Amino acid sequence: MPETGAKRGSAWGGWGLIAFPMAVLTVFTLAPTAAGLALSVFEWDGSSAPVFIGARHYAGLLADERFGPALRNTLIFALAGVPLSVLAGFALALACDAPWFRGRAVVRTLLFLPQIVSVAATGLMWRWLLDGTGGALPGALRSAGIAAPDFLQAGWWPLASLIVIGVWRQAGFCMVLYLAALSNVSRSLYEAGRVDGAGSWGLLRHVTWPQAMPMTGFLTLTGLISALQVFDLVIVLVGDVESPATATLNVLVFREFRQGRLGYASAIGTMIFALTMTVTALGLLRPRARAAGRGGGA
Amino acid sequence: MSADDGNRGARAGRGRLWVCAALAFVTAAYAAPLLNMVAVSLRQASSAATPGLDPLPMIRDASGRSLARTSAAYWSTLGLDAARNYRDVWSGPGSDFPTYLRNSMLVALPSVAGAVVSSCLAAYGFARLRWRGREVLFLILLATLMLPQAVLMVPQYLLFRSAGLVGTFAPLWLPSCMAGAFSVFLLRQFFRTIPAELDEAARIDGCSHLGILWRVIVPLSRPAIALVALLQFVASWNDFLGPLLYLNHQDRYTLTLGLHLYLAQQNQVPWNLVMAASAITMAPVVVVYAFSRRFFTEGAATQGLKE
Secondary structure (H helix, E strand, C coil), X not given: CHHHHHHHHHHHHHHHHHHHHHHHHHHHHHHHHHHHXXXXXXXXXCCCCCEECCCHHHHHHHHCCCHHHHHHHHHHHHHHHHHHHHHHHHHHHXXXXXXXXXXXXXXXXXXXXXXXXXXXXXXXXXXXXXXXXXXHHHHHHHHCCCCCCCCCCCCCHHHHHHHHXXXXXXHHHHHHHHHHHHCCCCHHHHHHHHHCCCCHHHHHHHHHHHHCHHHHHHHHHHHHHHHCCCCHHHHHHHCCCCCCCCCCHHHXXXXXXXXXXXXXHHHHHHHHHHHHHHHHHCCCXXXXXXXXXXXXXX | CHHHHHHHHHHHHHHHHHHHHHHHHHHHHHHHHHHHHHHHHCCCHHHCCCCCCCCCCCCECXXXXXXXXXXXXXXXXXXXXXHHXXXXXXXXCCCCHHHHHHHHHHHHHHHHHHXXXXXXXXXXXXXXXXXXXXXXXHHHHHHHHHCCHHHHHHHHHHHHHHCCCCCCCHHHHHHHHHCCHHHHHXXXXXXXXCCHHHHHHHHHCCCCHHHXXXXXXXXXXXXXXXXXXXXXXXXXXXXXXXXXXXXXXXXXXXXXXXHHHHHHHCCCCCHHHHHHHHHHHHHHHXXXXXXXXXXXXXXXXXXXXXX
């Protein structure tokens, strides 16, 4: 009897407590997102009345010669950079997790640092190294008699530089989360594996890697979601320039937005959203669902 | 037998050596750009772009001879150069770092307060109370992690513009009050590890939900709350897109934006000054990180996430 009373009280209390955060969420995230998706079928400069134009922005995207390279750059950055960061994080966590390894705290602290350094400062550090005119690495290569490419301007180099810097930023973060996941793997699994005659490679393949799978799924999915939106790293590294070598989808959104083509900007944003959804749906749902199921059971 | 053992031991030893070498290499690769930033910020302009990670640059005296690194003249020149670099950046023409620093504080601190309060409220609602629609709403909250900023950006901008808030800090504060999905998730998991009997006892003593949250849950969840606060601080402090969109006057610029502007103003990049500016930007976060490292990396706050 008293339980029902408590429950009824809780129901109101529950709504009361989360009403404020949820109202903010609705006003500042959900509603603008819906509006953003809707805006992509309008022509609007932000001041005069919006004009409904149907799918014309999307047709315009196909004809826009900047769209193809931007899509390509975004996909390459995400699909090359994220798996590299996750695998590097896993390898680093394994190395750090060895029972005889003493310097864990130092490694963990240093490798996490890029996460807390602003992208603006990160971009500057790497420009010092890579800049074509006064950069340290081209300078060093030149003085060694090697013709240095312009790492931030020429051909595929800028994209490759972006990927390297992206991995540099993310790998330490992945390592820290993997270390937490590895500490949860039951020792008895390893012992059972050893009894069955598994070597260290077998244990890695059949115990550690599957046990860390939920974390791998989580890191890959969240990594891809943010990598598909890459913007600030590009801006601080190569500047706000119109370059098919480095422009990503989000850079295009920002440029269109700046020029007052709000509907078109939203259409490109919607493409990023569609990509995110596709990536989420493509097989990545599986490990996450497993992890969520386990969390729910606990 | 014993020979085999010895062989295996030697092999394990070699393996360890490789792992240590690899880790040392990676750690150095991570530390180098950061140390390098500080090192370059101490140099004279003429040697700032010199490659190499020499923390002690070559310094020439007036007649062009390089000074010995053991001489007093070397160290006094180094100190004066460094002081001049930082002074030039701090209040040089076209840059106003004291104002940027104040603005960054004005953006970050209210955001932290808003994020902590709203996440605690929401996490308590999700962790402790049973109500219709709880699971659905929680899923929606988690799904917001997937929303790209790009879709949000334009309507959010129009919303703040119609409210007349562009150019103020409000567009940077308000979204952080919306109980970010990750913070709520983290706190919810942490709150669940606190025994429910404590709530019951407090309720019998006449505590309301707010009372239970404030008197029982919050004091027991300090590590997780600290982590949420720190993540928000770092996110607000380092935010680039938000200030770029909303702050249109240099008086309101934050450090990240000021740093970008500072670089954009220079024709020939004076690397020593730019690095000094970066170091100024980074220093507060690095200090915060140094004091709170264990929350970030040692799992004190994430224990709730371990299933």
